[in-house]
Amino acid sequence: MKQPSTEWREQVAPDEAAHLVRVAKVIGDLQRTRSKKFGPGRALHRKQLLAATGTLEVFAGLPDHARHGLFATPGRHRALVRLSNGGPDVQGDRVPDIRGFALKILDISGESAFGGTTDHQDFLMINQDRTPGANSREFIDFMEAATPGPLSGLLHLFKAHGLGGGLSRLKDLFSMLSKKFDGFAAERFNTVAPICCGPYAVRVRLAPAGNPPPSGRSKDIVADMRERLAVGSLAYDLELQFFVDEATTPIEDASVAWPEAETPIVTVGRLVLPQQGVDAVAAEAEAARFDPWSGLLAHRPLGEVMRARKVAYFESQKGRNAA
Numbered sequence: 001m002k003q004p005s006t007e008w009r010e011q012v013a014p015d016e017a018a019h020l021v022r023v024a025k026v027i028g029d030l031q032r033t034r035s036k037k038f039g040p041g042r043a044l045h046r047k048q049l050l051a052a053t054g055t056l057e058v059f060a061g062l063p064d065h066a067r068h069g070l071f072a073t074p075g076r077h078r079a080l081v082r083l084s085n086g087g088p089d090v091q092g093d094r095v096p097d098i099r100g101f102a103l104k105i106l107d108i109s110g111e112s113a114f115g116g117t118t119d120h121q122d123f124l125m126i127n128q129d130r131t132p133g134a135n136s137r138e139f140i141d142f143m144e145a146a147t148p149g150p151l152s153g154l155l156h157l158f159k160a161h162g163l164g165g166g167l168s169r170l171k172d173l174f175s176m177l178s179k180k181f182d183g184f185a186a187e188r189f190n191t192v193a194p195i196c197c198g199p200y201a202v203r204v205r206l207a208p209a210g211n212p213p214p215s216g217r218s219k220d221i222v223a224d225m226r227e228r229l230a231v232g233s234l235a236y237d238l239e240l241q242f243f244v245d246e247a248t249t250p251i252e253d254a255s256v257a258w259p260e261a262e263t264p265i266v267t268v269g270r271l272v273l274p275q276q277g278v279d280a281v282a283a284e285a286e287a288a289r290f291d292p293w294s295g296l297l298a299h300r301p302l303g304e305v306m307r308a309r310k311v312a313y314f315e316s317q318k319g320r321n322a323a
C-alpha cells in the first residue's frame with residue numbers, strides 16, 4: 001500500500017482556452033436541441049429519477065490527511081440527493097446509461113472554490129470508476145457529433161478513429177453503459193475526477209453500508225428506491241481514495257481507475273437517507289444546481305476534465321435558468 005502524497009500536479013494544454021469555448025458551445029447546442037424536444041432541462045443527466053433528503057455524519061478521529069475542508073470537524077450536516085440517468089435524452093430506465101448520484105451537503109461555511117464564500121459542498125458521482133476518454137476532448141467531439149441523435153455520435157467514432165479505433169471505443173463505451181446495475185441502494189458511486197482534500201488529492205466515493213440486497217423489483221430502479229425509502233432508511237459510507245503518485249493515480253487521465261490495492265482509502269462519514277416520501281423534494285432537486293465546483297476551496301476540483309466541467313455546467317445552468 002502506497003502513502004497519500006501531496007506531490008500531485010495539474011497540466012494545462014496551451015490551447016485549453018480555445019477548447020473551453022468549444023465546450024460551452026457544444027453543451028449549449030446539445031441542451032437547446034433536447035430542450036426543444038423534452039422541455040427545459042439539463043444538457044446531460046436530464047432525467048431525474050428520484051430526489052431525497054438525508055444527513056451526513058462526518059466521523060471523529062480521522063487521520064491527518066483526511067481532516068481538511070468538510071472533513072476537518074466531526075458533525076452532522078443536512079444533505080440533498082438527486083439521482084439521474086446520464087444521457088441528454090429522456091428515455092426508459094432499462095436503456096443502458098450512466099447513473100448519477102448528485103449529493104449536496106449543507107450547513108457548512110468557508111471559502112468557495114468559485115471565490116467568495118459557500119454554505120454547501122457538492123459531490124457529483126457516477127456508477128463508474130473511470131471515464132471512456134482521458135480528457136474532455138474526445139467526449140466533447142462525441143457530444144457534438146451526437147447532438148442530432150445517438151446514431152450520428154456512433155458513426156463519428158468510426159469517422160474520427162477508423163474501423164479499429166472506432167470499434168474499440170464503441171466496445172469500451174458499451175461495456176461501461178451496460179455494466180450491471182443493481183440499483184441506487186446497492187451500487188458504488190465515484191467522483192472519478194479528483195478534487196483537493198487540503199494539500200492532498202482524492203476521488204470521493206459512496207459505498208452502500210448494510211442496505212438490504214436488491215429485491216425482486218430491483219429491475220425498476222426508481223420503484224426499488226421508492227419502495228425502500230417508504231419503509232426504512234438507506235446508509236452509505238463516504239470514502240476518500242487518495243492520490244499516491246502520477247503513474248498509479250493520474251490527475252489528468254480520468255480514463256484510469258485508481259487501483260484499490262495501492263491506494264489508501266479512508267471512510268470519512270456516513271450518509272443516511274431516512275424513511276421518506278420522495279416526492280417532497282423532487283421539484284427542489286430538479287431546479288437545484290449540483291456542480292463539482294460548488295463547494296469549498298479546500299475541495300477545489302483538479303485536472304482538465306474538471307476545468308471543462310466548470311464551463312459545461314455553467315452553460316447548462318444558464319440554459320435552464322438556474323445560473
Ligand code: HEM
Nearest residue numbers: 042043044045082100101102124125192193290312316317
Ligand atoms: C468525472 C466525470 C463526470 C462525473 C462523475 C459527472 C457527474 C455528473 C452528475 C452526477 C450529474 C447530474 C447532476 C445533477 O443531478 O444535477 C452531471 C450533470 C452534468 N454533467 Fe457531468 N459528470 C462528469 C463529466 C462531465 C463532463 C466531462 C462534462 C462536459 C464537459 C459534463 C457535463 C455535465 C452537464 C452539462 C451536466 C448538467 C448540469 C446541470 O445543468 O445541472 N460532465 N454530471
